[in-house]
Amino acid sequence: MNNKEIFLCSISNIESGGCSEDCKFCTQSNRYKTDIEKYKNKDIKLIVSEAKILNAKGALGFCLVTAGKGLNDRKLKYVSQVAEQLKKELPDLNLIACNGTATVEQLRILKNSGIDSYNHNLETSENFYSEICTTHSWTERYETCQNVKTAGLNLCTGGIIGLGETEQDRESFFNELLSLNPNSIPINFYHPNNALPIAPTTLKIDDGLAIIKKIREKFNGRIMIAGGRESFFGNNDWKIFESGANSIVIGNYLTTKGIGADRDIEMLNRLDLKIATKCK
Ligand code: SF4
Numbered sequence: 001m002n003n004k005e006i007f008l009c010s011i012s013n014i015e016s017g018g019c020s021e022d023c024k025f026c027t028q029s030n031r032y033k034t035d036i037e038k039y040k041n042k043d044i045k046l047i048v049s050e051a052k053i054l055n056a057k058g059a060l061g062f063c064l065v066t067a068g069k070g071l072n073d074r075k076l077k078y079v080s081q082v083a084e085q086l087k088k089e090l091p092d093l094n095l096i097a098c099n100g101t102a103t104v105e106q107l108r109i110l111k112n113s114g115i116d117s118y119n120h121n122l123e124t125s126e127n128f129y130s131e132i133c134t135t136h137s138w139t140e141r142y143e144t145c146q147n148v149k150t151a152g153l154n155l156c157t158g159g160i161i162g163l164g165e166t167e168q169d170r171e172s173f174f175n176e177l178l179s180l181n182p183n184s185i186p187i188n189f190y191h192p193n194n195a196l197p198i199a200p201t202t203l204k205i206d207d208g209l210a211i212i213k214k215i216r217e218k219f220n221g222r223i224m225i226a227g228g229r230e231s232f233f234g235n236n237d238w239k240i241f242e243s244g245a246n247s248i249v250i251g252n253y254l255t256t257k258g259i260g261a262d263r264d265i266e267m268l269n270r271l272d273l274k275i276a277t278k279c280k
Contacts, residue, residue, distance in 0.1 A: 162201030216244025
């Protein structure tokens with residue numbers, strides 16, 4: 001058995017779509033005519049049942065994602081209620097919240113309701129950010145990441161590869177991520193959609209693998225390959241582990257379907273990789 005442990009994480013889109021921001025990679029922005037399901041306040045019983053299914057498949061983490069720029073009082077109350085219920089029913093599940101920009105005070109409220117980690121992505125380098133979003137700044141994103149640490153939550157911050165950024169932008173982006181000393185770096189590969197203004201990436205699978213290797217050279221912690229794993233790497237996604245990834249998302253993503261947890265678990269078994277049983 002290989003000693004390397006792979007951490008499985010999972011996501012629930014608990015509020016989907018209708019965002020007024022203009023992030024050019026995001027199907028949940030209402031600026032683009034994407035064909036996604038839109039809803040607010042997913043039923044808490046449904047969220048708990050999703051968490052139970054994914055936890056039984058081996059997911060140690062469960063991320064509560066809401067669309068929109070950031071937390072407000074209504075959203076904070078709702079996410080806190082969901083977290084409290086989940087902690088009651090699945091006390092060992094690592095709960096991650098991903099609800100956009102947030103103040104230290106809001107993050108402390110989430111922590112008190114049972115949230116363990118907060119995910120807020122820088123998305124790309126400071127220099128390139130204005131090319132992919134004009135309605136809020138990269139600095140606001142960076143500040144929320146700092147707030148996460150001040151509030152005493154684990155920080156999960158990463159971004160998206162393949163938005164048209166240069167190699168230099170990626171280099172700056174990785175250094176900016178590292179300056180935050182995150183617990184986990186989630187890396188997504190852009191999932192093209194005809195309704196979005198960003199064209200499909202020209203990066204090839206080997207480029208993607210080299211990018212993961214580059215992050216691994218700089219970072220000892222958890223590197224999670226999240227959205228776009230299946231669409232970018234196809235059946236070569238097993239190679240991400242050789243390149244240094246040690247975490248994946250199982251189940252579905254925010255607005256796209258995953259390949260299915262059973263297939264991923266079968267892949268890890270075939271590679272003789274151990275599935276982590278504790279979220280350190
Ligand atoms: S703020 Fe979040 S939900 Fe809104 S468009 Fe940007 S990435 Fe999408």
